[in-house]
Amino acid sequence: MSTTTSTDSRSRGKAPAGERLADWADGRLGIYSLAKANMRKIFPDHWSFMLGEVCLYSFIIIILTGVYLTLFFHPSMNEVEYHGSYVPLQGQLMSEAFNSTLHISFDVRGGLLIRQIHHWAALIFLAGMFVHMMRVFFTGAFRKPREVNWLFGFLLFVLGMFTGFTGYSLPDDLLSGTGVRFMEGAILSVPIVGTYLSFFLFGGEFPGGDFVARFYSIHILLLPGIMLGLLVAHLILVFYHKHTQFAGPGKSNKNVVGMPLLPVYMAKAGGFFFLVFGAIAVIAAVAQINPIWAMGPYRPDQVSTGAQPDWYMGFSEGLIRFMPGWEVNFWGHTLVLGVFIPLVIFPLVLVAIAVYPFIEAWVTGDKREHHILDRPRNAPTRTGLGVAWMTVYLTLLIGGGNDLWATHFHLSINAVTWFVRIFVFVGPVLAFLITKRICLGLQRRDKEKVLHGRETGTIKRLPHGEFIEVHEPLSQEQLHTLTAHEQYQPLEIGPTVDDNGVERKVKGAEKLRAKLSDAYFGEESQIPKPTVEEYKEITSGHGHH
Ligand code: HEM
Numbered sequence: 001m002s003t004t005t006s007t008d009s010r011s012r013g014k015a016p017a018g019e020r021l022a023d024w025a026d027g028r029l030g031i032y033s034l035a036k037a038n039m040r041k042i043f044p045d046h047w048s049f050m051l052g053e054v055c056l057y058s059f060i061i062i063i064l065t066g067v068y069l070t071l072f073f074h075p076s077m078n079e080v081e082y083h084g085s086y087v088p089l090q091g092q093l094m095s096e097a098f099n100s101t102l103h104i105s106f107d108v109r110g111g112l113l114i115r116q117i118h119h120w121a122a123l124i125f126l127a128g129m130f131v132h133m134m135r136v137f138f139t140g141a142f143r144k145p146r147e148v149n150w151l152f153g154f155l156l157f158v159l160g161m162f163t164g165f166t167g168y169s170l171p172d173d174l175l176s177g178t179g180v181r182f183m184e185g186a187i188l189s190v191p192i193v194g195t196y197l198s199f200f201l202f203g204g205e206f207p208g209g210d211f212v213a214r215f216y217s218i219h220i221l222l223l224p225g226i227m228l229g230l231l232v233a234h235l236i237l238v239f240y241h242k243h244t245q246f247a248g249p250g251k252s253n254k255n256v257v258g259m260p261l262l263p264v265y266m267a268k269a270g271g272f273f274f275l276v277f278g279a280i281a282v283i284a285a286v287a288q289i290n291p292i293w294a295m296g297p298y299r300p301d302q303v304s305t306g307a308q309p310d311w312y313m314g315f316s317e318g319l320i321r322f323m324p325g326w327e328v329n330f331w332g333h334t335l336v337l338g339v340f341i342p343l344v345i346f347p348l349v350l351v352a353i354a355v356y357p358f359i360e361a362w363v364t365g366d367k368r369e370h371h372i373l374d375r376p377r378n379a380p381t382r383t384g385l386g387v388a389w390m391t392v393y394l395t396l397l398i399g400g401g402n403d404l405w406a407t408h409f410h411l412s413i414n415a416v417t418w419f420v421r422i423f424v425f426v427g428p429v430l431a432f433l434i435t436k437r438i439c440l441g442l443q444r445r446d447k448e449k450v451l452h453g454r455e456t457g458t459i460k461r462l463p464h465g466e467f468i469e470v471h472e473p474l475s476q477e478q479l480h481t482l483t484a485h486e487q488y489q490p491l492e493i494g495p496t497v498d499d500n501g502v503e504r505k506v507k508g509a510e511k512l513r514a515k516l517s518d519a520y521f522g523e524e525s526q527i528p529k530p531t532v533e534e535y536k537e538i539t540s541g542h543g544h545h
């Protein structure tokens with residue numbers, strides 16, 4: 001391609017500099033064919049598709065600000081005396097890590113703002129991932145062929161949590177030190193190897209002199225490096241699978257309806273990046289976060305009141321706080337169940353949502369690709385399970401802040417803890433049942449709308465005196481959107497006697513699958529959508545409106 005272009009341009013005289021530069025790059029990188037294949041790639045539009053972008057842009061902001069912080073932060077636990085510009089701490093002994101973070105906050109130009117942007121961006125990044133994950137969950141965007149991408153995303157979420165944890169532990173202040181102490185306690189509760197693991201991580205007795213330097217390499221290199229790789233793979237897969245879209249006229253599992261990548265989507269995405277950056281910068285400029293000078297340097301013999309982790313770690317804190325202080329003696333060894341059980345449940349809460357796509361695929365037995373999204377109401381069991389999971393997560397988050405709930409709302413801390421202990425079991429069941437009911441109610445309303453049109457609120461009196469409400473028929477587009485979803489039929493256990501009359505043993509897994517399938521798609525779990533016959537019957541004039 002570059003040969004023809006350059007011959008043409010030579011016959012016209014010298015090509016413009018931009019074209020020559022593009023030719024030069026094409027000769028080495030093959031950008032023309034790359035651009036030709038991708039520039040017109042179509043992206044469907046929906047507000048919820050921007051959530052992934054919020055994650056992407058806040059991640060970029062974190063990296064940019066993080067690099068700036070590395071220029072001034074000293075990842076060392078050597079003890080120094082403070083002589084910076086923050087007067088109340090003058091002459092105090094502290095680690096170099098704490099000292100340098102004070103230096104960043106008070107003496108480096110723009111340092112405090114950059115620190116605050118880094119921290120706020122981290123909170124928003126994780127919140128963005130949480131909501132993005134929920135968007136993908138509730139719309140069924142995780143179904144074939146996107147299961148692997150769901151797992152990549154899930155890993156990003158978990159790694160993001162730990163990157164955040166290692167990050168806010170770096171300044172070595174009293175609050176973050178308490179958080180690290182919390183982690184040490186959890187590690188120590190692991191039977192047999194706990195003490196060894198703790199000694200290995202901290203280079204000896206807690207807190208030791210090593211952990212800041214170790215957390216530093218984990219925080220700025222190891223975890224972000226893995227995350228960057230996963231992120232690139234995540235976006236390549238979004239590109240490769242093409243984006244999903246909501247049902248609508250002209251949209252099918254075989255096409256994508258939307259705007260081209262260039263120029264429309266890129267322009268929007270570029271603008272959106274600056275919006276996200278601007279919003280985070282404004283928040284960071286006006287809302288103080290992590291004022292480490294108010295907490296002071298970490299000392300293992302002190303704990304500050306109201307100590308809270310960042311929000312994404314709150315649920316793990318809740319797991320510990322709602323547990324009774326169980327300890328048992330096992331062959332002369334103490335098992336601290338009050339800490340060890342939460343440590344085991346912590347990954348289970350996360351894994352429950354990670355494996356969900358595979359469980360649903362097994363229950364439906366559906367091997368087809370899905371590129372059209374579900375409306376959450378049309379998958380009531382999935383939606384119910386998602387809300388139940390969120391209820392567990394949020395209840396534990398409340399548990400993690402039981403002291404703050406108690407002091408802010410003048411409650412007894414025991415009452416809050418007991419609420420969490422009970423609600424963490426009862427809440428998800430209630431949430432599941434209520435959500436499912438609401439979904440079914442909405443499905444009924446959709447059916448009603450399809451068959452009888454939209455209620456206009458206009459009351460009309462007929463010549464013979466009867467009052468009726470005028471219903472406005474839906475447009476063809478709306479009718480399509482409300483009826484496009486597929487409805488599965490519950491799987492049945494196949495014949496228990498084979499062709500030769502020999503009895504077949506029905507496996508436990510098969511029975512379980514049929515039961516689950518019935519729970520998902522049985523009569524109680526979905527409202528049959530209107531059939532063409534029903535629609536015709538009602539709209540042909542015989543029906544009463
Ligand atoms: C670093 C964090 C993440 C970034 C930057 C990111 C970015 C994106 C972007 C830009 C998209 C396309 C636009 C959209 O649908 O919003 C997307 C789609 C997707 N993401 Fe993420 N994501 C992240 C984390 C996650 C997480 C935590 C999950 C789930 C556990 C996830 C699962 C998915 C899936 C399945 C899709 C395809 C959705 C579709 O085609 O409808 N991602 N992601």
Ligand code: HEM
Nearest residue numbers: 066067069070073115119122163164167168170220224290
């Ligand atoms: C997902 C990625 C990341 C998250 C969630 C994250 C989060 C955090 C948080 C919450 C803090 C505490 C900030 C504070 O003092 O209030 C922090 C500190 C820090 N981060 Fe990150 N970070 C990430 C990636 C990075 C990267 C890529 C770098 C460097 C290239 C970096 C460099 C630093 C440094 C030097 C500090 C210590 C200075 C300080 O505390 O102000 N971070 N990080």
